Amino acid sequence: MDTLYLVVPCYNEEEVLPETSRRLKEKLEGMVLEGLVDEKSRILFVDDGSRDKTWEIISRLHQEDPRFLGLKLSRNKGHQNALLAGLMTAKELCDMAISLDADLQDDVDAIDRFVLEYQNGCDIVYGVRSKRETDTWFKRTTAEGFYKVMQALGVDIVDNHADYRLMSRRALEGLAQFREVNLFLRGIVPLIGYKSAVVTYERSERFAGESKYPLKKMLSFAFDGITSFSVKPISFILGLGVLMTGISGLALLVLLVLWLLGWGVSGFGVLCGSLWLLGGIQLMALGMVGEYVGKIYKEVKARPKYIIETFLKDQEERG
Numbered sequence: 001m002d003t004l005y006l007v008v009p010c011y012n013e014e015e016v017l018p019e020t021s022r023r024l025k026e027k028l029e030g031m032v033l034e035g036l037v038d039e040k041s042r043i044l045f046v047d048d049g050s051r052d053k054t055w056e057i058i059s060r061l062h063q064e065d066p067r068f069l070g071l072k073l074s075r076n077k078g079h080q081n082a083l084l085a086g087l088m089t090a091k092e093l094c095d096m097a098i099s100l101d102a103d104l105q106d107d108v109d110a111i112d113r114f115v116l117e118y119q120n121g122c123d124i125v126y127g128v129r130s131k132r133e134t135d136t137w138f139k140r141t142t143a144e145g146f147y148k149v150m151q152a153l154g155v156d157i158v159d160n161h162a163d164y165r166l167m168s169r170r171a172l173e174g175l176a177q178f179r180e181v182n183l184f185l186r187g188i189v190p191l192i193g194y195k196s197a198v199v200t201y202e203r204s205e206r207f208a209g210e211s212k213y214p215l216k217k218m219l220s221f222a223f224d225g226i227t228s229f230s231v232k233p234i235s236f237i238l239g240l241g242v243l244m245t246g247i248s249g250l251a252l253l254v255l256l257v258l259w260l261l262g263w264g265v266s267g268f269g270v271l272c273g274s275l276w277l278l279g280g281i282q283l284m285a286l287g288m289v290g291e292y293v294g295k296i297y298k299e300v301k302a303r304p305k306y307i308i309e310t311f312l313k314d315q316e317e318r319g
């Protein structure tokens with residue numbers, strides 16, 4: 001029987017924690033009774049440097065029921081880092097871990113289906129929102145635009161999937177090999193590989209309290225996501241420079257030919273052409289430097305180049 005850890009990042013969630021813990025405990029108990037998961041399964045709350053009573057609530061829960069575990073970060077490090085802290089702690093103790101939000105927006109009843117997919121041999125199971133009606137129009141359109149931009153930039157990212165997902169132990173071990181500081185889990189997890197599946201669920205409204213993701217945090221999250229996964233913006237500059245140089249060079253050439261043929265040539269045209277030519281050359285130079293910076297960037301991240309799934313060993317050596 002496999003041990004399941006539920007990893008829940010919490011930032012100032014005193015309003016929702018009592019209900020969340022009750023619902024998760026009920027769910028876990030049910031699954032243990034059904035024989036779906038081992039009784040050593042736990043619920044791990046990660047306190048991301050909350051300033052309210054979140055940690056008090058977590059410690060009390062832990063005292064009352066050993067099934068609740070708590071991890072307190074030294075200060076607020078943001079959702080993605082809190083999640084990683086929880087997952088890396090769980091990695092040593094579980095066979096699979098499911099990450100979900102503290103505000104009950106991720107449908108708790110979908111957990112069974114995640115586990116069933118795991119038992120079918122999947123290492124990663126993505127929770128995908130079937131509809132976003134509970135989100136505001138603004139959040140919905142910006143989020144959809146974000147997924148489109150990411151995919152256009154060549155980032156392998158699952159549509160409408162946030163951070164509600166199951167990862168097996170070896171998938172977590174794969175994740176641990178990514179050493180980058182700019183964490184964008186949604187982009188990294190697909191890079192780990194292994195067999196994966198999708199479970200759809202309906203995203204409900206925040207149970208209580210306010211979103212901990214104000215617009216500013218959301219924008220910086222999106223910007224981080226793009227810049228830590230793609231150097232295409234740099235190639236775009238290079239492309240623009242080449243285009244500008246090409247067009248203005250051609251225009252100047254035409255003017256030169258006309259002049260040689262004895263036509264009257266406008267000085268304004270020559271001035272404009274050379275201005276654009278210079279601008280183009282500068283952009284091209286910038287883009288070239290950028291390409292190297294992009295390479296350095298990739299090297300510095302030192303991502304694992306591969307993760308081995310199975311190794312059919314030499315029969316004799318097995319011993």
Ligand code: UDP
Nearest residue numbers: 009010011048078079082101102211212213
């Ligand atoms: N969260 C966190 N650290 C932060 C911000 C948020 O751990 O700095 C947690 C939060 O407690 C919640 C999850 O991340 O469990 C998602 O946040 P929220 O529900 O506020 O985001 P939204 O659903 O509005 O996008």
Ligand code: MG
Nearest residue numbers: 101103105206
């Ligand atoms: Mg939420």
